[in-house]
Amino acid sequence: MILSLVGCTEKLDEPQLNNNFAGSTDFTKTENMKLSIIGAYEAFQSRGWEQPLLISVRGDDVNSGGLGDQQDFTETDLFNYNKDYWMYNSLWENIYVDVVSTHTAMDLIKKYQEFAGPTGVALGDQYIAEAKVLRAIMLFDISRVWGDVFLTKTSDTSELLNVTVVPTKAEVMQHLSDQMDEAIPMLPDMHPNQRQDLPGGVTKYTALAIKALANQELKNYQAVAEATGQIINSGKFALFSDFYELFKTPGKLANENILEIQYSDFNKGTGDREAHLYAPYGPQGWTPIIAGSESGWGFYEPSMKFIKFMLDRGETVRLETSVLFTNRGIAEIQKDAAYATLPSFVKNTTRDGDKINDYARAFFASGKHYLPSKQLITGRTSYGSNKNYTIIRYAEILLTYAEALKQGASQTAISADQAVNLVRQRAGLIPISGVTLDNILDEKFAELGMEWGKRYYDMIRLERYSELSYDGRTFTADKKYLPYPQGQVDQFPVLGK
Known part of the structure; x- marks a missing residue:
């Protein structure tokens, strides 16, 4: 692990000077234009392990694993922020590197278009729209983390040195919504x-989902209802029937998934692989059914609050899927007399036969980031190898749509009751009628726990700060954004104003 990080401007130069789609390029060979958008996808999918963890850790659904070598990660979970912590700088810096890579891709595609016929120009317009969508989800993430952030408009990184006012979060979200309006007509x-051509790649509905989420942050709920309503009315999406398998190999490119980062071992036990490092999510100790399968680091733990919330609701498959239990954790739950008797599925062996042993850092591990050892490609041993990373699911769109209606938007597709009950039905729960905003937020908590900090950002958006003061934590409104990394403030003094 490299703790000494290079300067942002130096790092940001790299996409222009040394990337997979730059170099000596013959733009008259327009059939190679596809390589530029592939390069943009490659940049987008190169998530460092620390990025989703830092984005996610502050919600009341998840705790950092304690007793680790990343004390400032744990302190972040407790709302004690260190602007010098390497993770903050890494998330900021590497997101902007990848954002600039999407601009570089767009620049190169435009050069190909100069030599292309009408069909090639149209294809180039589609690729540019795809790059805008990839850029948008990255900027969306870091704006929710920091609030006011830079909006890069070109691949010329020197422009950042001339910024005198940092765009506000509201300006960022409006920009992303506008960008999606530009992209949608060009997308499949x-x-x-x-x-x-690119299975799992961006389409019109990916852009609509991002537009909806950006407008949700703006509390422009009619725009949310219109964008999510188009997704629902398209008939192209459906909830995956098996919630447990949705987050495992059978759920790859499922009809429920709107945006996912794709990884693969190419069905081979050795050689090249595209992978995310899932070890931080895994238990430190386990006895896998496939001997030799590696365990994790124990950095990411479902909270006791989340588990008791799920037990109180009578959740079955969603709780089993979301949480890996240790015997020590089960005993900790049962210290509360109200939970002395637990459902039979609450045990330290998964339905796939992997035994989760006790370990010091945490009582539980995240089941949504778990791949059963028997689903590993023979010869691969890394924790979670070959597992995709889902970002936006249709279930979230249904619940986002329902919330928009309860926030005053006009109905554009099904009713709020119907949207919520589709999600509940898959979870094995009885339908409800006359759903309220609280019902919807509870459903989102149950459905989306451990996923990309969605719970935390809902609580921030709705100013339900008391929910974040739990298990000894005290949250106040001034803690909703991380401080800018000191390394970035040193280079861009405007961030310190």
């Missing part, structure tokens, strides 16, 4: 898994 009108 299909489910991402229907794309033959």
Whole structure:
């Protein structure tokens, strides 16, 4: 692990000077234009392990694993922020590196278009729209983490040195919504898994989802209802029937998934692989059914608050899927007399036969980031190897749509009751009628726990700060954003104003 990070401006130069789609390029070979968008996808999918963890750790659904070598990560979970912590700088810096890579891709595609016929120009417009969507989700993430952030408009990174006013979070979100309006007409009108050229790639509905989420942050709920309503009315998306398997190999490119980062071992036990480092999510100790499968680091733990919330609701498959239990953790739950008797699925062996042993850092591990050892490609031993990383699911769109209606938006598709009950039905819960905003937020808590900090950012958006003061934590409104990394403030003094 490299703790000494290079300067932002130096790092940001790299996409222009040394990337997979730059170099000596013959732009008259327009058939190679696809390589530029592939390069943008490659940049987007190169998530460091620390990025989703830092984005996610502050919600009341998840705790950092204690007793680790990343004390400032644990302190972040407790709302004690260190602007010098390497993770803060890494998230900021590397997101902007990848954002600039999408601008570089767009620049190169435009050069190909100069030599292309009408069909090639149209394809280039689609690729540029795809790059805008990839850029948008990255900027969306860091704006929710920091609030006011830079909006790069070109691949010329020197422009950042001339910024005198940092765009506000509201300006960022409006910009992203506008960008999606530009992109949507250029994108394929299909489910991402229907794309033959780039299976799982961006489509019109990915852009609509990001537009909806950006407008949700703006509390422009009619725009949210209109964007999510288009996704629902398209008929192209459906909830995956098996919630447990949705987060495992069978759920790859499922009809439920709107945006996911794709990884692969290419069905081979050795050689090249595209992978995310899932070890931080895994238990430190386990006895896998496939001997030799590696364990994790124990950095990411479902909270006791979340587990008791799920037990109180009578959750079955969603709780089993979301949490890996240790015997020590089960005993900790049962210290509360109200939970002395637990459902039979609450045990330290998963339905796939992997035994989760006790370990010091945490009582529980995240089941949504778990891949059963028997689903590993034979010969691969890394924790979670070959597992995709889902970012936006149709279940979230249904619940986001329902919330928009309860926040005053006009109905554009099904009713709020219908949207919520589709999600509840998959979870094995009885339908409800006359759903309230609280019902919807509880459903989002149950459905989306441990996923990309979605719970935390809902509580921030709705100013339900008391929910974040739990298990000894005290949250106040001034803690909703991380401080800018000191390394960035030193280079861009405007961040310190």
